[in-house]
Amino acid sequence: MNIKNFLIPLILSFNLFTYAENYEVKMLNQGSEGYMVFEPSVLKINKGDSVTFVATDAAHNSASIEGMIPPGASTWNGNLSQDITVTFDVEGLYGYQCTPHAMMAMVGVIEVGKNKSNLESVKATAQKIKATFVMNKDRFDSYLSQL
Template sequence: MTAHKFRFTCLHHSLLGGLLALCSLFAAPAWSAEHVVRMLNAGASGSMVFEPAFVHAQVGDTVRFEPTSTGHFVRSLAVPEGATPWLSELDLPFVVTLARPGLYFYNCPPHLMMAMVGLIQVGEAVNRSSATQVMKSTKGRIYSHAERIDSLLALVN
């Protein structure tokens, strides 16, 4: 191989590697997933539910809350340290980006007493102890279907 051909080949590989690295920066958001959680008056697991009630996600994923029935909104009750708590508006879709690993426990405030609660696990459950404490204390304000709290906790890995 001549010196000129060698330099061209090295330059070609170098440019190709740089181009691939640049493309991967722009493609990273495409790797994140969007999870859709519907807010329902009646669903497969009973009345006043989020479907699905448990979401396993990764850092960077988003969750879109869709109010398919009127009278619902979503509020976080426990989030990992450094994550921003949220509160949506009544009857409007809401999207949250999951920026930190851990457990995100949420509810529909008008229907908390009916156990309209949900849980998102993002990566490792680094805040398991504090989120569990909030979830257990919330059970005292629930009048029906309080077992949903235990069912959600049983899904955490």
């Protein structure tokens, strides 16, 4: 076999692959947006990418919010003070929270694959959850407006 016949298709095929990326979201007592925040709080990624929620500060977790993930997507629920890596194989919008600090609006949003088809559901759930916030009441609206 001619080496060229083997190498050229191989080299061309590299361009066809998009490699999955890993992003980090820090769980913080204080960040640039205030107290009890995920940083970055708004993330746009591609289908197949993963996000590691990093326990930079203790006593936080990351958990998906019911009604704020696309149909067919898997939920997640991290342990307190531990990193958790979530792979996003279903396109759409995801809302998540830190369970012990949900009332302090420790929430975040992720858009996977430029697909906003579940935006209305996410917004409706955000309005309900917002009513339970005791501080940072505008966070969900602010985050969703960045999508």
